[in-house]
Amino acid sequence: MVERFDVAVVGLGGLGSAAAWELARRGHSVVGLERFGLGHSRGASHDTSRILRHSYHTPAYVRLTQEAYADWARLEAESGQALVTRTGGLDLFPADPAIPSIDYTAAMDEVGIGYDALDADQVTARWPALRVPPGTLGLHQEAGSIVPAGRTVGVLHDQARRLGADLRADSPVLGLEDLGDRIRLTTATGALEVSGVVVTADAWVNDVVGHLGLHVPVEVTLEQVTYYAVADPAALADLPLWIWMDDPSYYGFPPYDPFGGPAGTIKAAQDCGGPTVAPDDRTSEPDPAMEALLTDHLRRMLPAVGRPLSSVRCQYTLTPDRDFVLAPVPGHERVVVGLGAAHAFKFVPTFGRVLADLVTTGETTSDVSAFGLDRPALTQPDYAPHWLV
Template identity: 60%
Template sequence: MADQVDYVVVGLGALGSSAAWHLARRGHSVVGLERFALGHDRGASHDTSRILRHSYHTPAYVELTLEAYADWADLEGASGESLVTTTGGLDLFPVDAAIPPGDYTASMDAVDVDYEAMDGADVERRWPAFRLDDDVLALWQPDAAIVPAARGTAAMQAQAVRHGADLRPQQRVVGLTEVDGGVEVTTPDATIRAGGVVVTADAWANDVLGHLGVHVPLVTTWEQVTYFAPDDPVRFSPGELPLWIWMDDPSYYGFPTYGEPTVKAAQDCGGPPVDPESRVGDDPVDELMRARLHRFLGDLLPGSGAPVRSRRCLYTLTPDRDFVLSPVPGHERVVVGLGAAHSFKFAPTFGRLLADVVTTGSSATDLTAYRMDRPALTDPDHAVTWLV
């Protein structure tokens, strides 16, 4: 006999844990299914730190960040945990950068977000750890912050459970079908009927959606972050060093020390395509990726030290690097959330919006740009661009 609940959430990384929390806090009965253990390190919601920032390339994205800051504050209030560490952030554009700085300044201007433009010499005077050419354009955004990845996800899971959600690890979905008035989800251990389903399975989204004959054009890459040990960690601590993003191709990003005396950095979209199912056992370090990052960091932040450890994670990328927050066309009781490998900052918000869509069919926030029937996801010849 099938279990009967209001909603099922498939995939309990950051977005799914948030959706389960928001649905349960509204009084709905919720089952959350996770293919692996809760808090596992096979996806994209583990490890320590992620960037929360207002600076983005379109006004719509900047407006979304306003909601993100409010929803992180909501999660802090609900959980009683301090989750947002404000450090300020720099977007660094070399001459002829592949990412146009005008898109960022125009978008922040349109939404009245404060920022300051400066050159490389200005940056070095304010934050002596940097070494930059004078003609680098830097956009300083004082509200940029660090949010914790694994701990933030766990906080949303704890809130979901507090409100009555049933979170079930080690439950792979082996069936997803529409039935009269709802959807039926099958795992090796149970059959669950629900009024709607939220699929936030990221690299495994097509494994779930394939039961409906649905396929999203996704590429999964195997990324790597590395931690470096400076001789003088104080020079790289919050207050002495902000968050930073190198806005070119290749693009890099990094953090001040956070929770330990190391500096974390990585290349954005620098890893090879990978089948997520092929990742078994310990993840080997990619020495070429680490050496390339070490050289770049040595030039940008002299004294940042030698690498002490690296961690691997998955990026699940749409062709246009935009999100998916959408009902499945023709299967509107199934709603998909995909973060395109830059969504952790939006996790508390996206869970709320996905809860809106699965319960009411719409949201007060305009999600048209993130529909599954947009050209980037339906036109096989659509240009692929991952720089944001």
């Protein structure tokens, strides 16, 4: 027996779950296939929190953040769940930073996003808990917000199922064949035939699209976030989200609870600081050296922070240019790939909408022209990777 659906979504982390919800809400029959358990912690969509912000290094990304805020509001309205917590966001550029501040100010200026440019003294005066060195430029945006990671994935699963989507755990794709008028997928429990496929398998993307002869050059790194005690939560109560825009780059959150209760810890991490790993053969044990490096930075920048309490591992799946993939497979346009390059959770409902557009009509109103599979970063073997954004 061959089961038939309109669309299959392969990979049910944040991006795939949003695509399944968006397709189901449009009336399509949807099967979602997850190789592990639903809501698992082996990928990049678990744990408590992610950053939602307008600040980005190109006007195209900034415009896409405007859509993201609108799409999060739509998800909140349709699910009845409050998901966006506004805290303000602060990008901190030291003197001579590895990440140019002009890219951010120029991009936000072109799109018309307002921000406050603050020197080091103004940063400390506004947020007394922060200590930054002389010469630091702070870019503050009021709309900076936190969105809950694991909780959002659960909300998307609930909404997709409510609308009729069939979401299946422990269902890796073992085969993918383009039959011209339909796509056949092989799983351990049998065959499926669909009109279109959305591949949001992240670190396992090539296990799926490899059946069509495509290889996407991605590098998987094992990252780590750490939770710290806060002896005096009131001292950090007005702390914004913050990103240290240098090499190494760090980021952190104010006290936050994804379910709206009291929050007595803060979370921080280094961006792109972990080792390259094979996704099926990596540890979940914390790395004391990574924790110590992060703690040293926090001791200088946030002296009110207490001792580290726990560390959690997560994966980054990085394209060489750290840009997204939102595009059909060349020669197999019924198969659409979504890759977030380790900075896409803020765009989760937007990815869902765009991927649903592309797999059903081949077009979308969002500008995703820079995110094709035929760009130099993905086709030139000698392309030099760069991940700081």
